Amino acid sequence: MTMAAFATSLSAESFDNEYEEKPWAEIEVQLPAFPEKEKLIAFRVGAVTDVSYLVDSNSLSVGPDGVIRYTLVVVSSSGAQNISYEGLRCATAERRYYAFGRSDKTWSKARSNQWVKIQGSTNNHHVELYSNYFCTIGAPAIRNADDARRSLRYGGQPAATRP
Numbered sequence: 693m694t695m696a697a698f699a700t701s702l703s704a705e706s707f708d709n710e711y712e713e714k715p716w717a718e719i720e721v722q723l724p725a726f727p728e729k730e731k732l733i734a735f736r737v738g739a740v741t742d743v744s745y746l747v748d749s750n751s752l753s754v755g756p757d758g759v760i761r762y763t764l765v766v767v768s769s770s771g772a773q774n775i776s777y778e779g780l781r782c783a784t785a786e787r788r789y790y791a792f793g794r795s796d797k798t799w800s801k802a803r804s805n806q807w808v809k810i811q812g813s814t815n816n817h818h819v820e821l822y823s824n825y826f827c828t829i830g831a832p833a834i835r836n837a838d839d840a841r842r843s844l845r846y847g848g849q850p851a852a853t854r855p
Contacts, residue, residue, distance in 0.1 A: 716783075718759065721790055723777055724751040726797040727763045733844040737820045738813070742769040745817050747844055751777065752837040758783055760826050760834060761790075764817065776802075780818070782827035782834075785810045787818045824848045 727748035734746050744767040751763035759779045766774045775793025780786070787810050789802040810818045826834050828849035834840050843849045 719755050719757045723791050723799045724763055727765055732765055735844050737817045749841050752840045754834055754836050760840060780821060780826055
């Protein structure tokens, strides 16, 4: 191999390496304001009707890291509430809890900060948000909070393309 061919080979290899995919890094997360009842958007989860699932529209965001973040409010038929601030990654079908709501309207940081694969039945709110609202295969990607709000209000991601 001539010196010129060797230099060309190294140059092409260096060029290709510059465009390799960088490892994913999550942005630093700021907890949102506690949800307000009038800003909640309900969504359906399977055939379950005795439990209400709602997302706080003010908390919705899509970060530069590709994570859709939102506050989830789950209300039982007796009125008991569970509130959590969560993240969902469409690229890897994973979800994460950041914090849980307390009765005094403050946040308690989640003990586990691990990303977990989304799996389960169709009566699982994470499966529903992933499959039908935020990460529907064949539908346009959710680019920002407005897209996510539209998807929730219209009952699914394909409708997010409506004006």
